[in-house]
Amino acid sequence: MKKLFLYISLSFSLFAFAQNEQLAQYYYDKGDFEKARISYEELLENLPQNTQYFLRTIDCYQQLQQFSVAEKAILDRLDKYKQGNLLVELGYNYQLQKNDAKAKIYYEQALDRIKKNPNEVYGISNSFERKVLLEYALKSYQAATELEPNFNFNYQIGLLYGQLGNQEMMINTFLNEAYANPQNSIQIQNQLSRFMVDEGDANFSEILRKALIIRAQKNQDLFWNHYLSWFYTQQKEFEKAFIQEKAIYKRDPESLSNIVNLGQLAIEEDNPDAAKEILGFVLENTKDLELLIQANSYLMKMKIGKAKEKEYVAINTELEGLLKQFEISPFTLSLQLIQAHFVAFNLKKPEDGKAIIKKALELQLNDYDVAQAKMELADILLYEEKFNQALIYYSQIELDLKNDIVAHEASLKAAKTSYFKTDFIWALKQFKELKSANTQLIANDALEYFLLINDNTVADSTQTALKQFAKGDYLLYQNRNQEAIAQFQTILKNYKGQDPRATLEQAKQIEAVTLLRLGKIYEKLGDFTLALSQYQTIIDQHSDGIYIDEALYFSAEIYNKKLQQPEKAKPLYEKIIFSHKDSIYFVEARKKFRQLRGDTNL
Numbered sequence: 001m002k003k004l005f006l007y008i009s010l011s012f013s014l015f016a017f018a019q020n021e022q023l024a025q026y027y028y029d030k031g032d033f034e035k036a037r038i039s040y041e042e043l044l045e046n047l048p049q050n051t052q053y054f055l056r057t058i059d060c061y062q063q064l065q066q067f068s069v070a071e072k073a074i075l076d077r078l079d080k081y082k083q084g085n086l087l088v089e090l091g092y093n094y095q096l097q098k099n100d101a102k103a104k105i106y107y108e109q110a111l112d113r114i115k116k117n118p119n120e121v122y123g124i125s126n127s128f129e130r131k132v133l134l135e136y137a138l139k140s141y142q143a144a145t146e147l148e149p150n151f152n153f154n155y156q157i158g159l160l161y162g163q164l165g166n167q168e169m170m171i172n173t174f175l176n177e178a179y180a181n182p183q184n185s186i187q188i189q190n191q192l193s194r195f196m197v198d199e200g201d202a203n204f205s206e207i208l209r210k211a212l213i214i215r216a217q218k219n220q221d222l223f224w225n226h227y228l229s230w231f232y233t234q235q236k237e238f239e240k241a242f243i244q245e246k247a248i249y250k251r252d253p254e255s256l257s258n259i260v261n262l263g264q265l266a267i268e269e270d271n272p273d274a275a276k277e278i279l280g281f282v283l284e285n286t287k288d289l290e291l292l293i294q295a296n297s298y299l300m301k302m303k304i305g306k307a308k309e310k311e312y313v314a315i316n317t318e319l320e321g322l323l324k325q326f327e328i329s330p331f332t333l334s335l336q337l338i339q340a341h342f343v344a345f346n347l348k349k350p351e352d353g354k355a356i357i358k359k360a361l362e363l364q365l366n367d368y369d370v371a372q373a374k375m376e377l378a379d380i381l382l383y384e385e386k387f388n389q390a391l392i393y394y395s396q397i398e399l400d401l402k403n404d405i406v407a408h409e410a411s412l413k414a415a416k417t418s419y420f421k422t423d424f425i426w427a428l429k430q431f432k433e434l435k436s437a438n439t440q441l442i443a444n445d446a447l448e449y450f451l452l453i454n455d456n457t458v459a460d461s462t463q464t465a466l467k468q469f470a471k472g473d474y475l476l477y478q479n480r481n482q483e484a485i486a487q488f489q490t491i492l493k494n495y496k497g498q499d500p501r502a503t504l505e506q507a508k509q510i511e512a513v514t515l516l517r518l519g520k521i522y523e524k525l526g527d528f529t530l531a532l533s534q535y536q537t538i539i540d541q542h543s544d545g546i547y548i549d550e551a552l553y554f555s556a557e558i559y560n561k562k563l564q565q566p567e568k569a570k571p572l573y574e575k576i577i578f579s580h581k582d583s584i585y586f587v588e589a590r591k592k593f594r595q596l597r598g599d600t601n602l
Contacts, residue, residue: 084113088127238274549583
């Protein structure tokens with residue numbers, strides 16, 4: 001019983017202590033530093049060795065301008081614990097009082113402590129960094145490494161150079177560290193990417209490119225070819241990345257898998273010329289069955305995506321030839337599924353498509369391949385308007401591959417199925433959950449449909465326009481493009497104020513997204529003039545709506561990539577940069593604007 005009573009008392013004490021800590025944090029975050037001070041002083045009294053409580057207490061004193069109280073507390077703790085980081089705290093206390101000369105004395109004393117005992121660098125450098133005293137943090141790391149060559153703070157030093165705006169030293173430090181310790185390359189590349197895209201300017205990328213080229217010229221190690229390939233891939237200059245990958249392959253012809261992956265990226269970024277060249281090289285230089293099938297699969301997908309109806313017979317013949325060449329087996333599943341989709345959606349023969357998949361499912365497939373086959377089967381069932389049967393297969397995939405990206409894709413398709421059959425309540429619930437998916441493409445797609453359903457339900461409780469719109473989207477899914485165009489044009493006609501049942505709010509909500517859909521269809525069909533016309537109407541008449549950034553970006557992309565008119569693309573990218581900073585296209589728009597403008601900063 002005594003033990004039980006002791007346990008209960010201890011548990012209660014810990015609970016009360018945790019509550020006090022939460023309360024102190026609450027006051028601190030709220031900016032009520034007087035109450036926070038009292039709370040942290042009580043916590044510190046119970047746990048005097050706790051550094052976090054002490055630093056928060058000092059911060060509260062300083063926020064309340066009780067500098068002498070803070071100084072006494074720091075000096076008492078320094079006398080008791082002899083920690084070098086407290087010299088930084090003492091110096092910072094003087095800095096807050098505009099006494100920079102006295103502050104500098106203590107900062108220098110902290111650096112001297114490192115010179116006497118390099119192990120003190122950890123606490124001292126951390127204190128300098130927390131106070132954003134970056135020059136001193138840099139000096140602390142440099143002092144420690146001079147005395148202890150085994151210490152490696154190159155990553156931290158590189159970051160500090162970047163924060164200080166010294167791009168050349170940042171790049172040199174990072175590249176030296178990556179070469180000396182290749183296991184840190186991914187972490188370093190992530191930081192370099194952040195500066196290339198999120199925080200840097202065009203000048204940063206140019207400095208990095210030159211640094212990599214110089215290293216590749218001076219040192220014939222393939223490491224630098226790999227790094228240059230990575231750099232050009234980040235810049236989406238796939239032709240240049242391919243030059244590096246070819247150089248790597250010629251000296252080390254172990255595998256072409258990196259080149260295949262590069263070809264796939266070129267396809268995803270809508271660079272068909274680069275993709276054809278890259279994948280053609282693979283086909284010419286390998287007898288590996290898996291790579292041959294992979295490369296041919298990517299090429300066939302690309303060819304189908306760009307094909308006109310008159311080319312369908314030749315494409316089907318080519319698919320049959322490939323499957324005859326490589327035979328029907330688990331290895332050729334990707335080609336079998338491409339053929340099934342093509343036969344169903346392009347040749348309009350869903351029964352033949354399903355037969356191909358059912359034959360594939362009789363093979364000895366692993367769980368992942370079975371899921372891929374079921375996904376295609378569900379897609380064809382959805383094409384046939386067999387909504388419930390399609391949902392069954394999508395659900396099976398979700399259960400069989402929980403938390404896998406394929407399962408998330410199946411969830412998205414299930415949500416779209418509910419949307420196509422106008423079960424908007426259930427679809428909205430599914431899209432809401434998928435908005436936070438780990439895969440960015442799925443999350444963005446789910447967000448788009450969530451906003452579409454939500455906004456048009458608010459504007460029109462009967463969902464009349466939304467039902468018509470879902471029908472247009474379903475026709476688009478079935479690859480019935482001309483019928484989809486007619487359906488969306490009917491919606492525009494009905495909701496441009498010509499239908500007395502349509503309110504102004506309904507018309508505004510549905511018109512912009514309908515114009516956007518029409519623009520994407522015309523783009524798909526290669527009619528860029530008509531596509532631009534739809535986007536321009538959004539820009540002119542719906543500038544306060546949620547689709548304006550998409551209209552600007554898609555227009556810019558047409559001018560930049562399709563029509564080769566960069567001067568017309570530039571102001572559109574610029575508009576996104578300055579007026580739509582929350583857009584998902586902001587980063588790409590800024591990058592492409594800088595490339596077109598050709599200078600180093602905005």
